[in-house]
Amino acid sequence: MNFQTAERLRLLPPYLFAEIDRMKQEVRARGVDLISFGIGDPDLPTPEGIVREAQKEAANPANHPYPSYEGMAGFREAVARFYQRRFQVRLDPATEITSLIGSKEGIAHFPLAFLNPGDAVLVPDPAYPVYNTGTLFAGGKPVFIPLKESNGFLPDLEAIPADVLKAAKILWLNYPNNPTGAVAPPDFLRKAIEFCRRHQLILAYDNAYSEMTYDGYIAPSILEFDGARDVAIEFHSFSKTYNMTGWRVGWACGNASLVAGLGRIKTNIDSGVFQAIQHAGIVALDQGDGWIRDNLKIWTRRRDVLAEGLRSLGWDITPPKGTFYFWTRAPKGHSSTETVKKLLNEQGIVTTPGAGFGANGEGYVRFTFTLREERISEAIERMRKIKW
Ligand SMILES: *Cc1c(COP(=O)(O)O)cnc(C)c1O
Numbered sequence: 430m431n432f433q434t435a436e437r438l439r440l441l442p443p444y445l446f447a448e449i450d451r452m453k454q455e456v457r458a459r460g461v462d463l464i465s466f467g468i469g470d471p472d473l474p475t476p477e478g479i480v481r482e483a484q485k486e487a488a489n490p491a492n493h494p495y496p497s498y499e500g501m502a503g504f505r506e507a508v509a510r511f512y513q514r515r516f517q518v519r520l521d522p523a524t525e526i527t528s529l530i531g532s533k534e535g536i537a538h539f540p541l542a543f544l545n546p547g548d549a550v551l552v553p554d555p556a557y558p559v560y561n562t563g564t565l566f567a568g569g570k571p572v573f574i575p576l577k578e579s580n581g582f583l584p585d586l587e588a589i590p591a592d593v594l595k596a597a598k599i600l601w602l603n604y605p606n607n608p609t610g611a612v613a614p615p616d617f618l619r620k621a622i623e624f625c626r627r628h629q630l631i632l633a634y635d636n637a638y639s640e641m642t643y644d645g646y647i648a649p650s651i652l653e654f655d656g657a658r659d660v661a662i663e664f665h666s667f668s669k670t671y672n673m674t675g676w677r678v679g680w681a682c683g684n685a686s687l688v689a690g691l692g693r694i695k696t697n698i699d700s701g702v703f704q705a706i707q708h709a710g711i712v713a714l715d716q717g718d719g720w721i722r723d724n725l726k727i728w729t730r731r732r733d734v735l736a737e738g739l740r741s742l743g744w745d746i747t748p749p750k751g752t753f754y755f756w757t758r759a760p761k762g763h764s765s766t767e768t769v770k771k772l773l774n775e776q777g778i779v780t781t782p783g784a785g786f787g788a789n790g791e792g793y794v795r796f797t798f799t800l801r802e803e804r805i806s807e808a809i810e811r812m813r814k815i816k817w
Pocket residue numbers: 469530531532533534557603607635637665666667668669674678679
């Protein structure tokens with residue numbers, strides 16, 4: 430039998446990476462040693478103290494039953510302590526915080542709690558694809574708002590037409606930004622909050638990269654700003670901060686009605702995060718500042734090696750102030766996909782085509798620096814041989 434899938438799966442955008450995935454296998458089969466700047470997944474291990482805590486707690490039978498849906502009180506209190514220390518934001522662990530099985534889970538499920546059929550969602554373009562797909566699965570209508578280089582990869586909120594705003598329910602924002610590496614000035618964030626209040630929009634803020642910043646830049650929480658708690662929910666993750674992508678743990682916090690709505694969806698879908706992993710998360714939040722600093726030294730060196738290398742090739746790049754992504758313009762006369770294929774075919778270098786993140790990503794290529802400095806340098810030497 431070959432069953433027909435539901436209509437909603439046909440709503441999904443075409444998977445643009447299929448051909449490149451195929452090509453990757455071909456090149457590897459030729460015996461080429463691939464150097465990957467592809468997926469945003471740290472190659473560094475989770476800090477030992479976090480791993481040890483998980484090992485100890487996994488052995489404790491108290492952690493073996495179903496966890497609570499919203500996360501252990503101790504986990505939510507640790508999130509509150511982190512927000513107080515890091516952002517000077519006071520959160521009520523009882524009503525303003527919920528655990529997530531990775532922030533992707535929360536981002537994907539959130540629209541189910543707040544969208545009625547046909548409601549519009551303002552989705553940045555380019556962006557992390559889950560804002561779009563989560564909207565589609567919930568029966569909502571994504572309306573793409575362009576992020577232009579000329580505007581610092583910030584959306585022009587005042588350019589959104591009135592009829593779109595009338596139908597809109599949620600605005601997604603993510604700074605430090607995947608894929609562009611852009612950060613948002615405080616003034617923009619203040620305006621975004623004011624805009625959401627004025628138009629009765631939910632501000633869904635993805636802060637997965639708040640701790641991965643450079644050159645003295647410190648990223649805020651959206652909840653630091655006046656009035657944010659009236660309209661905003663912030664999605665946060667251990668994944669990039671503590672090299673914990675595989676652990677599947679994160680949280681959402683902010684406006685209590687938004688946290689509660691998401692919670693009601695989740696109680697009907699999942700049964701929380703394994704408590705041993707929550708204990709590991711508590712150790713990360715309470716004791717992780719030194720580990721974050723150590724990690725950042727490594728990310729910074731890699732960023733600088735890649736920046737210097739790309740510049741030596743004549744690429745006009747701006748090193749990101751946040752995230753581990755370079756969002757570079759494709760060489761003149763080449764589309765993002767052509768550039769990625771050429772890098773792969775001729776030199777075994779894996780990158781991500783900007784067009785995979787939305788129509789406005791066309792003309793860009795994303796390089797992720799989740800690989801050792803020697804490998805970055807080797808990739809640059811290989812790229813020197815390519816004629817564009
Ligand atoms: C990596 C990433 C996430 C997902 O993180 P998890 O907590 O591992 O699910 C969310 N948003 C953005 C923009 C990301 O790049």
